[in-house]
Amino acid sequence: MNIAIIGPNCAGKTTCAKRIAKEFGLLRFSLGQMIKDSIRNHTLLGLMAHPYVTRGNFVPDEVANAALEEKVSANTEARGFVFDGFPCTLYQAVYMIDLLHRHSMNLNGVIFMKVSPDTTFERAFARKSTDEQIEKTPESIAVRINNYKNVAESILRLFAHSTSFLAIDTENPSESVYDEVRAFIKGVENNTFVPPPVDAIEKEIDQFLASYRLTEKTPVSCPLNLVIMGPPGCGKGTHSAFLSEYLSVPTLSTGNLFREHLKDKTPLGAIAGAFINKGRLVPDDVTAAIVKKRLNESDAMHGFILDGFPRTVPQADALDIILTASSRTLDGVIYLNVSDEEILFRTAGRRFCPKCQSTYHIQYNKPAKEGICDKDGTKLIIREDDKEETVKDRLQAYRRQTLPVIEHYRQRGLLQEIIANAEVDVVRNRMFESTRSIIRRKHREPLNMK
Numbered sequence: 057m058n059i060a061i062i063g064p065n066c067a068g069k070t071t072c073a074k075r076i077a078k079e080f081g082l083l084r085f086s087l088g089q090m091i092k093d094s095i096r097n098h099t100l101l102g103l104m105a106h107p108y109v110t111r112g113n114f115v116p117d118e119v120a121n122a123a124l125e126e127k128v129s130a131n132t133e134a135r136g137f138v139f140d141g142f143p144c145t146l147y148q149a150v151y152m153i154d155l156l157h158r159h160s161m162n163l164n165g166v167i168f169m170k171v172s173p174d175t176t177f178e179r180a181f182a183r184k185s186t187d188e189q190i191e192k193t194p195e196s197i198a199v200r201i202n203n204y205k206n207v208a209e210s211i212l213r214l215f216a217h218s219t220s221f222l223a224i225d226t227e228n229p230s231e232s233v234y235d236e237v238r239a240f241i242k243g244v245e246n247n248t249f250v251p252p253p254v255d256a257i258e259k260e261i262d263q264f265l266a267s268y269r270l271t272e273k274t275p276v277s278c279p280l281n282l283v284i285m286g287p288p289g290c291g292k293g294t295h296s297a298f299l300s301e302y303l304s305v306p307t308l309s310t311g312n313l314f315r316e317h318l319k320d321k322t323p324l325g326a327i328a329g330a331f332i333n334k335g336r337l338v339p340d341d342v343t344a345a346i347v348k349k350r351l352n353e354s355d356a357m358h359g360f361i362l363d364g365f366p367r368t369v370p371q372a373d374a375l376d377i378i379l380t381a382s383s384r385t386l387d388g389v390i391y392l393n394v395s396d397e398e399i400l401f402r403t404a405g406r407r408f409c410p411k412c413q414s415t416y417h418i419q420y421n422k423p424a425k426e427g428i429c430d431k432d433g434t435k436l437i438i439r440e441d442d443k444e445e446t447v448k449d450r451l452q453a454y455r456r457q458t459l460p461v462i463e464h465y466r467q468r469g470l471l472q473e474i475i476a477n478a479e480v481d482v483v484r485n486r487m488f489e490s491t492r493s494i495i496r497r498k499h500r501e502p503l504n505m506k
């Protein structure tokens with residue numbers, strides 16, 4: 057007999073799995089425990105898994121499935137298994153069912169232990185941490201909760217339709233929870249379990265998914281994954297810096313990333329450089345590789361603002377693939393829309409010191425003496441980049457290339473368009489308001505943000 061216990065973090069799966077293993081003579085498989093042991097013992101599995109678990113992310117399916125296969129294949133004589141917190145993803149579920157079939161076994165029952173995100177938070181920090189190897193922060197717990205939300209639906213529906221399924225609320229744990237579990241397993245073992253109507257299970261799953269969200273009780277800044285877009289000269293640099301500070305997440309600008317890769321002479325920098333030096337556009341897959349590398353660094357795992365990517369629809373698709381591979385989703389796109397006239401007006405006033413590279417503006421940032429650098433007295437010039445014809449060409453190229461991306465995100469309901477023909481403070485406030493609405497949509501309830 058084989059039983060799987062699934063559900064969010066801190067639902068009480070392990071306590072239950074240990075009792076089941078003892079009472080019914082089953083072998084407990086815990087991927088979490090295997091990973092903790094492997095990290096402690098510095099095995100290959102531990103080395104592979106460590107960067108994922110410290111960020112609150114799932115280990116890749118291949119790693120999880122390899123660990124499962126090792127355990128099951130080495131214990132084919134066992135009376136059966138209780139899978140503790142496994143499978144986590146649909147792919148793991150399908151792999152597990154195949155693996156059991158190969159060993160002439162079945163998955164006989166699935167116990168789904170329900171608990172709310174707020175309770176997960178409470179329990180995660182009330183628990184005396186025995187696994188000091190795995191860093192636990194409010195952010196990594198929030199990431200875990202969001203990751204769970206992304207994968208829960210398909211796996212729940214799969215099991216609700218394919219095996220004996222018990223959904224059980226562990227919000228208020230008591231002995232009766234285990235009594236229910238015991239009765240279920242005995243019923244599965246004796247073939248006397250009478251499943252509730254599928255409609256009723258579906259409804260219970262719907263209710264769980266609809267209510268599975270962080271609330272304002274959650275003591276965490278919200279890890280948002282954002283893209284910021286806008287025509288050249290719209291003030292994206294200034295506003296992404298505001299947003300970065302507001303959300304405590306890094307801004308990843310492809311311009312800076314290219315410069316760093318070129319300067320550090322990395323392999324990706326060499327490929328990109330070969331195109332740039334010939335005056336050609338860097339191909340989408342090269343840019344995507346550079347962005348992927350940066351998005352998978354640890355600071356970006358708790359949210360980011362991406363600037364300069366995606367510029368094309370294929371790049372937007374590439375971004376989805378990069379994020380999905382690490383159980384993340386794009387939460388919103390901030391679009392700073394400034395008219396061409398306004399941008400031409402703004403850039404026409406820019407002045408530049410060729411000696412110390414300081415920038416001025418004849419209206420917004422005047423030098424003390426007209427046409428002269430404050431720092432070194434050099435005569436200010438208009439940069440080639442700021443000349444009207446150059447700006448017009450750049451705007452045209454931008455609109456042609458990027459409008460499809462903006463439409464793509466608008467259709468997906470991710471776009472927050474901000475009319476940015478206004479003073480910096482006004483635009484900033486509009487942008488923060490849009491960001492709060494993205495947070496509300498992601499977590500339903502407003503968080504306590506100033």
Ligand SMILES: [Zn+2]
Pocket residue numbers: 409410411412413414429430431432433434
């Ligand atoms: Zn100067």
